[in-house]
Every structure is written in C-alpha cells, then in structure tokens.
Amino acid sequence: MLIITKTRLAALLFAFVSVITFSPTLLANNQPPQTTISRDDILNTHDLITGVKHAVSTGDLDAINQWQHKAAEVAKAAGLTQADIDYIQSAYVKNYLVFNAKRSLFNDAVEQAYYTLGDITQIKQRYPEASDLFSQADQLILERDNLIHNIAKELANGKPVTNKIIQQAESQFISRFSHKRLQKSH
Structure with missing residues (x-):
C-alpha cells in the first residue's frame, strides 16, 4: 500500500509541473488533477524552502521569483482557487519565504560558528530577522x-590553565565534534 503525505504530494506536484511545462498535452482535457493539497502544503514543501534559502544565500532575486512562480504553477496544477494562487504570488508570501530563509541561514551560520569556535556577532548583524533567536x-x-573551559581544567590537572592548555582544549572540542559537522553537510 502506497501512502503519500501532503508534503510528498506537493513535492511530486513540483516535479509534475516541471514535466507539464514542457508537455502540456499530458493533462487530459486540460483539466488539472484533483487533489487535496493546500497552499500551506505548497509553501512548506522542502524543495521550495530549500530553493528559496539557496537563492537568498546567493542574493539571487530572480531565483526567488522563479521559486515563487513555480509554487504558483504547482497551485494551478493542484486545482487551487485563484485566491490561493494570488496569495502564493503575493509580495507578502515572497517576504515570508525570504524571512524564513534568512532565519534558517542564521541557524546554519550559528551552528557552523559553534563547531568552528567562531563568534556570532557578525552573524547576528547579518540576520536581524532572527533577533528573537539571539539570546x-x-x-x-x-x-x-x-x-571548552571545563576540558581545559581537566587537561590542566589542577594546575593553572594556560593559553596552551586552552588551545589543546579547543582542539579536542573541534575533533570531538567535527564528525557532527560532517554528518550535517551530507
């Protein structure tokens, strides 16, 4: 038995829209398929979220518009109302998608700074959209x-913690957690 979630259905519709863009005769009688997908399902599709996030990270405004247009095409193919299609094409939704992409990029940058012992001051300046996450x-x-300080204290073995010991503790921290960074990147 095949079970398709709404999110998977939206992803399939994204792929379907790509196919019918090149071959419109695939739809019998030019009627969109009947589905129970909502505009929220479309707006929360992994492909859309990931695509907009990548476009925001590279500053590609055209790609953001293309992803939003593709979402509207999915809505049309899913037989959503014109009001839903207009909503998906609205400036409000575009701002919403960009806002959430920036918050996700903030989280990614903070995670990277965590594992590489980086500072997050500039990250917070770059992503004010995530101000509620700063604390x-x-x-x-x-x-x-x-x-890291606790690791350094253990390495010092009761002696004063020196810069050299702190560097050793940082190295241990990085090596201990580097596998997590690698897992995230795959």
Missing part, C-alpha cells in the same frame, strides 16, 4: 565556551 544563540556559544 538562545548566545547561550549556546556560552555553553560551548564553558565546555
């Missing part, structure tokens, strides 16, 4: 720094 990110970095 959590600061707490995460503080916990990381405390963990």
Whole structure:
C-alpha cells in the first residue's frame, strides 16, 4: 500500500509541473488533477524552502521569483482557487519565504560558528530577522565556551590553565565534534 503525505504530494506536484511545462498535452482535457493539497502544503514543501534559502544565500532575486512562480504553477496544477494562487504570488508570501530563509541561514551560520569556535556577532548583524533567536544563540556559544573551559581544567590537572592548555582544549572540542559537522553537510 502506497501512502503519500501532503508534503510528498506537493513535492511530486513540483516535479509534475516541471514535466507539464514542457508537455502540456499530458493533462487530459486540460483539466488539472484533483487533489487535496493546500497552499500551506505548497509553501512548506522542502524543495521550495530549500530553493528559496539557496537563492537568498546567493542574493539571487530572480531565483526567488522563479521559486515563487513555480509554487504558483504547482497551485494551478493542484486545482487551487485563484485566491490561493494570488496569495502564493503575493509580495507578502515572497517576504515570508525570504524571512524564513534568512532565519534558517542564521541557524546554519550559528551552528557552523559553534563547531568552528567562531563568534556570532557578525552573524547576528547579518540576520536581524532572527533577533528573537539571539539570546538562545548566545547561550549556546556560552555553553560551548564553558565546555571548552571545563576540558581545559581537566587537561590542566589542577594546575593553572594556560593559553596552551586552552588551545589543546579547543582542539579536542573541534575533533570531538567535527564528525557532527560532517554528518550535517551530507
């Protein structure tokens, strides 16, 4: 038995729209397929979210518009109302997609800074859309720094913690968590 979730259905419709763009005769009687997909299902499709996020990260405004247009095409193919299609094509939705992409990019950058012992000050300046997440990110970095300090204290073995020991602790931290960074990138 094949079970298709609404999210998977939206992803399939994205692929379907790509096919019918090149071969419109695939639709019998030019009637869109009947589905129970909503505009929210379309707007929360992994392909759309990932595509907009990549476009935002590269500053490609045309690609953002293309992803939004593709979402509207999916809505048409799914037989959504013209009001839903207009909503998907609206400036509000475009701003919503860009806003969420920037918040996701903020999370990615903070995670990278965490594992590479980076500072997040510039990251916070780059992504003011995530201002409600700043205190959590600061707490995460503080916990990381405390963990490194505890590793350094263990390495010092009761002696004063020196810069050399802190560097060793940082190296241990990086090596201990580098596999997590690698897993995330695949």
